[in-house]
Every structure is written in structure tokens, then in C-alpha cells.
Amino acid sequence: MSLSGLILKLAGWKVDITQPDYPKSIVCVAPHTSNWDFVLCKFAYAAAGRKAGFLMKESWFFFPLGIVLRAIGGIPVPRRNKKEKTSLVSAIVERFNHSHRLTIAITPEGTRSRTAQWHSGFLRIAMEARIPILLGAIDYPTRHMYITDTFHPTGDIEADMREIKRYYSRFTGLYKDKFCTDNDA
Structure with missing residues (x-):
């Protein structure tokens, strides 16, 4: 067992990762309500013997x-501004296109605050780079982290x-x- 896996086990967390380790993918991670989510997810992915980059606001x-x-x-x-976000999508697509192996974790909420307006950049990146999206979930009441589903975007963002x-x-x-999946909340 890896050190990451041991730390999670001692903290009472279980990790269930059943999806393939694709050479290129996005890991969509939600809910994102705490800075602890980042630490837990890095440990969980490392416990599975995998590496992922991540997006984080530049002020960090x-x-x-x-x-x-x-x-x-x-x-x-x-x-x-929106132009910089559009260029970020293009830059990440380019990074995928020029990499033999790359996984990037993205929190679609883009904030730890309650929001129904999730960012769609991860969907656009996956479509343009022609890569799958692994659905990574954190469930605090059960102390479980999951990557048990893969999503292939259709091009219909909504x-x-x-x-x-x-x-x-x-x-x-x-x-x-702080977590919202309703479109009108």
C-alpha cells in the first residue's frame, strides 16, 4: 500500500477507482466545498498509482x-475576463494535443461557494481534444471517493x-x- 493510501485508510476514507487509466483524460471532480477536497483527491489518485495535474485560481x-x-x-x-478563459481552454487543448500522456483534474463549480452555474470549459476541452471525462466524486458522509464512471461529451453543452x-x-x-446541482438554485 502506498503512503497516500495508508494516510487515507487511517483517516477512514475509501477509494473506489474502477475506470481505466487513460493516456489522456480530464477528471471532473465534485462536490468542491472545501480546500480539503484538493488534498483528499491528490492522495486518492496517488493511492491508485496515478498522476493528475489540476487547475487552480492564479491567486494561489x-x-x-x-x-x-x-x-x-x-x-x-x-x-x-471571458477572453482569457477562452484562451485557457485553447491552451489546455494544445497541451493535450502535444502530450503523449496527460490527465488534468477540474472542478466544474470553479468555487467552493454555492453555485448552480458550473463552468463548461472542461466539456469544451474534452470535445476539442477528443478525450474522455472521468467523473470523480467525493462523498463526505460515507467517506468515499469514486471514479467509477466515464463521460464522453456529445457536443451539446447544456x-x-x-x-x-x-x-x-x-x-x-x-x-x-455549498453544493448545488440544480439549474435554478
């Missing part, structure tokens, strides 16, 4: 923390997002009032 990439975050796969996300939100609606974050 200050010195010296930024050096550590980049070293473990962090990609800073600008929080300024329908795909409804389907993904439906999948995640059965899971509960650390702060359950």
Missing part, C-alpha cells in the same frame, strides 16, 4: 507556494452539463449547503 500561485503547486501539476487559472449534474446530485460535500 504566489511565491513560494506557486513553485510547489506547479511542481505537482498545478495550472494557474486567470479570474479576469445537455451534457445536465447529465453530469444529475450524476453528482447523489453526493455530498463537506459543507452540504
Whole structure:
């Protein structure tokens, strides 16, 4: 058992990863209601012998923390305007197109606060890069983390997002009032 797996086991967490270790993929992770989600997910993925980069708001990439975050796969996300977010999607698609092996974890909520407006960039990246999306879920009441389903986007962003939100609606974050899968909440 790896050190990551041992730490999770001692903390009472179980990890269920049944999906293939695709050479290229996005791991969509929800619910995201706490900074602990990041730590738990990094440990869970490492316990399975896998590595994934991750997107994180650029304000976390200050010195010296930024050096550590980049070293473990962090990609800073600008929080300024729509044009920069569009160019981020293009840059990540390019990164996938020029990599033999790459997995990036993305939290579609884009925040730890309650929001029904999930970001669709991960769907656009997967479509343009022609890669699968692994659905990674954290369920605090049962202390379980899952990657048991793969989603292949259809190109219909709204329908795909409804389907993904439906999948995640059965899971509960650390702060359950901060997680929303309803489109009108």
C-alpha cells in the first residue's frame, strides 16, 4: 500500500477507482466545498498509482507556494475576463494535443461557494481534444471517493452539463449547503 493510501485508510476514507487509466483524460471532480477536497483527491489518485495535474485560481500561485503547486501539476487559472478563459481552454487543448500522456483534474463549480452555474470549459476541452471525462466524486458522509464512471461529451453543452449534474446530485460535500446541482438554485 502506498503512503497516500495508508494516510487515507487511517483517516477512514475509501477509494473506489474502477475506470481505466487513460493516456489522456480530464477528471471532473465534485462536490468542491472545501480546500480539503484538493488534498483528499491528490492522495486518492496517488493511492491508485496515478498522476493528475489540476487547475487552480492564479491567486494561489504566489511565491513560494506557486513553485510547489506547479511542481505537482498545478495550472494557474486567470479570474479576469471571458477572453482569457477562452484562451485557457485553447491552451489546455494544445497541451493535450502535444502530450503523449496527460490527465488534468477540474472542478466544474470553479468555487467552493454555492453555485448552480458550473463552468463548461472542461466539456469544451474534452470535445476539442477528443478525450474522455472521468467523473470523480467525493462523498463526505460515507467517506468515499469514486471514479467509477466515464463521460464522453456529445457536443451539446447544456445537455451534457445536465447529465453530469444529475450524476453528482447523489453526493455530498463537506459543507452540504455549498453544493448545488440544480439549474435554478
